[in-house]
Amino acid sequence: MTDPVNGFKELVLASHNAGKLKELQAMLGDAVRVRSIGEFSQVEPEETGLSFVENAILKARNAARISGLPALADDSGLAVDYLGGAPGIYSARYADGKGDAANNAKLLDALKDVPDAQRGAQFVCALALVRHADDPLPILCEGLWHGSILHEARGEHGFGYDPLFWVPESGCSSAELPAEQKNRLSHRARAMALFKQRLGL
């Protein structure tokens, strides 16, 4: 059935990241039928924007173009205070595309002698929904999650930088949080709550 308010019944999630897809799907629940961009293409668009929002829009437009469906994209990353906000929009490519383990190792090295008081960081998430590839008014929602960077990896859940991200309100790393808890607290959860509100989901 077509949603009477928003005019769509299906949504393509414009992410090639399995960890993200799982979280976004869990947060959307059965509010809309969700497809994944992997069903349509394995080619990842180049993230050429200078902001999370620009990259989210770019990924959403690309997915809408390829799938012919409304598309929701997530551009996210970790902004570390001591590093002036790096790796930021370059978080996925921090260690030149060598993957999560290499990214985490590089971050630990960059903060090697930095004391706890200067290890503050935030996860950032920008969500963009386009109803079609040329949508002139994408729906944009953002979320932040404040924490700090640990001295070594802890925990097995989640993905990306989760093992290095200390969550003060929970007293553990974000990789030690069960999925349900991370999905209530995270930058992505905050952005998604706004998004659902905005769409009346």
Ligand SMILES: O=c1nc[nH]c2c1ncn2[C@H]1C[C@H](O)[C@@H](COP(=O)(O)OP(=O)(O)OP(=O)(O)O)O1
């Ligand atoms: O909750 C999170 N927990 C841990 N790490 C996270 C989280 N959220 C983003 N991150 C990290 C992973 C990656 O290093 C970068 C996102 O990069 P980003 O380009 O948005 O995603 P991606 O390339 O993995 O997949 P895609 O662009 O297809 O959605 O930030």
Ligand SMILES: [Mg+2]
């Ligand atoms: Mg990416």
